[in-house]
Amino acid sequence: MPLCRDLLFQTRKKRKKSKKSTLTKHNSTSLKQQLSPQHQQQPQEEDTEEGFSLRASAPSHKYGVQPLGNLYFSPSSFNSRNSGLGALQILTDELVLEILGFLDGAHLGVLATVSKSFYVFTNHEPLWRNLVLDNLVGGFLYNGSWKSTYVAAFYPSFACAGSLVLNVRDFYSDYLFQSWLCANLEMKSEWLERDNITRRKGISIEDFVLNFEEPNRPVLLEGCLDNWVALEKWNRNYLIETCGDVKFSVGPVEMKLEDYFRYSDLVREERPLYLFDPKFGEKVPKLGLEYDVPVYFKEDLFSVLGNERPDYRWIIIGPAGSGSSFHIDPNSTSAWNAVIKGSKKWVLFPPEVVPPGVHPSPDGAEVACPVSIVEWFMNFYGATKKWKKKPIECVCKAGEVIFVPNGWWHLVINLEDSIAITQNFVSRRNLLNVLDFLKKPNASMLVSGTRDRVNLYEKFRKAIEATFPGTIDQLMSKAEEKKSQPKKLTFWESVSDSNVGAFKFSF
Numbered sequence: 001m002p003l004c005r006d007l008l009f010q011t012r013k014k015r016k017k018s019k020k021s022t023l024t025k026h027n028s029t030s031l032k033q034q035l036s037p038q039h040q041q042q043p044q045e046e047d048t049e050e051g052f053s054l055r056a057s058a059p060s061h062k063y064g065v066q067p068l069g070n071l072y073f074s075p076s077s078f079n080s081r082n083s084g085l086g087a088l089q090i091l092t093d094e095l096v097l098e099i100l101g102f103l104d105g106a107h108l109g110v111l112a113t114v115s116k117s118f119y120v121f122t123n124h125e126p127l128w129r130n131l132v133l134d135n136l137v138g139g140f141l142y143n144g145s146w147k148s149t150y151v152a153a154f155y156p157s158f159a160c161a162g163s164l165v166l167n168v169r170d171f172y173s174d175y176l177f178q179s180w181l182c183a184n185l186e187m188k189s190e191w192l193e194r195d196n197i198t199r200r201k202g203i204s205i206e207d208f209v210l211n212f213e214e215p216n217r218p219v220l221l222e223g224c225l226d227n228w229v230a231l232e233k234w235n236r237n238y239l240i241e242t243c244g245d246v247k248f249s250v251g252p253v254e255m256k257l258e259d260y261f262r263y264s265d266l267v268r269e270e271r272p273l274y275l276f277d278p279k280f281g282e283k284v285p286k287l288g289l290e291y292d293v294p295v296y297f298k299e300d301l302f303s304v305l306g307n308e309r310p311d312y313r314w315i316i317i318g319p320a321g322s323g324s325s326f327h328i329d330p331n332s333t334s335a336w337n338a339v340i341k342g343s344k345k346w347v348l349f350p351p352e353v354v355p356p357g358v359h360p361s362p363d364g365a366e367v368a369c370p371v372s373i374v375e376w377f378m379n380f381y382g383a384t385k386k387w388k389k390k391p392i393e394c395v396c397k398a399g400e401v402i403f404v405p406n407g408w409w410h411l412v413i414n415l416e417d418s419i420a421i422t423q424n425f426v427s428r429r430n431l432l433n434v435l436d437f438l439k440k441p442n443a444s445m446l447v448s449g450t451r452d453r454v455n456l457y458e459k460f461r462k463a464i465e466a467t468f469p470g471t472i473d474q475l476m477s478k479a480e481e482k483k484s485q486p487k488k489l490t491f492w493e494s495v496s497d498s499n500v501g502a503f504k505f506s507f
């Protein structure tokens with residue numbers, strides 16, 4: 001299908017629809033890609049934003065959908081998308097799909113026989129994914145496509161028919177095409193090559209506090225997971241054996257690890273389901289004993305709340321291409337994220353810089369951003385190349401830990417099948433920020449990870465006063481003192497790309 005690829009890849013198309021998500025710990029999304037050796041090189045930065053390539057094993061679009069631009073090269077100028085929709089052709093693709101989202105599997109199946117256009121729309125995989133997740137919850141056995149998974153579960157005698165695919169000629173739609181493209185695109189080497197985070201190995205806690213935690217600056221820490229049993233033992237077979245039938249949170253459902261791995265092995269979609277479970281330590285206590293909080297993050301003041309603390313630790317498992325789209329971590333906490341298997345590409349922007357393509361609501365409770373991580377790279381990553389000051393970026397590999405300071409925007413994409421542990425924490429350095437956050441008038445909209453969003457501020461403040469009397473007052477007078485000193489430059493004001501790796505802060 002050379003024409004459609006060439007055309008699309010020469011233009012930078014944006015899907016108009018953006019996703020609304022709350023400012024919480026996790027929103028997941030996707031692309032499958034393999035880390036090839038060229039990704040590890042450090043080629044010069046050049047303007048190569050035109051041109052994308054598909055993964056070597058990418059199939060062409062299952063139903064023959066082409067980007068709208070190709071229509072201009074079609075001798076007939078005929079778009080079966082429109083003729084087959086009849087009066088509904090005036091609706092956008094998103095709206096057509098929204099309406100089809102109200103139908104059950106049987107009605108989608110009937111509608112598929114109406115016209116070529118309905119055939120393509122009703123086969124849109126996210127429709128079937130929703131049907132599977134709504135009806136089978138986590139108890140599905142993924143078999144290569146959401147539609148055939150659904151058909152196999154509800155209409156087993158049609159199982160063969162469920163996998164029949166017709167290739168439709170002359171169907172042009174950017175929306176449907178881009179969904180396929182984002183699932184099948186190779187990560188461009190220029191998206192992976194910038195590595196400007198500061199790396200440290202074996203630093204003292206004082207060094208960490210002074211140079212990274214106090215100035216609220218990210219750092220990648222090497223060598224601090226060396227004694228983790230998890231690093232040595234955790235892999236798919238070990239986890240499946242250890243966890244047995246225990247179910248973990250995967251997007252809106254709960255799944256056994258065996259079923260999740262079966263899905264993640266086979267899936268190729270724009271936003272693969274991501275396993276992100278905050279209760280793994282309670283569900284399988286052994287897992288909680290096989291890792292240890294790195295020395296730099298031992299102070300965790302939310303622990304004064306005991307069982308009433310908001311969610312704070314997660315096991316994260318996902319295939320290449322899964323990940324977390326841009327967000328700020330909950331409740332103004334900082335975080336560490338340790339990679340146990342695989343590798344993760346990180347892009348971080350300081351609190352005062354909203355990433356391009358990301359639109360938080362004025363009250364900060366919601367964020368609109370591109371549909372998927374790959375879409376962000378395709379349409380917005382290039383903008384940062386022209387900026388004098390760049391985001392902080394790195395690839396975090398197994399055995400490495402990244403420190404994510406409070407308020408920093410971050411996006412993460414797994415470059416390989418990955419397993420990680422992350423914890424959010426409050427230390428003395430960000431206690432006042434967290435209290436201020438919990439006290440906001442719209443706290444009930446903003447606070448997350450706990451049922452009692454409204455009273456968390458009072459509970460936390462009182463528990464801190466009881467456990468560490470006088471600490472809040474001391475921190476407040478220190479903060480007052482700082483305010484009266486000449487204003488320091490923000491992170492963004494103070495660095496340029498050339499010195500970001502080596503800059504020493506003097507806060």
Ligand SMILES: O=C(O)CCC(=O)C(=O)O
Nearest residue numbers: 025316323324329412422
């Ligand atoms: O996908 C990941 O590993 C990143 C998770 C993340 O961003 C977070 O826990 O805040």
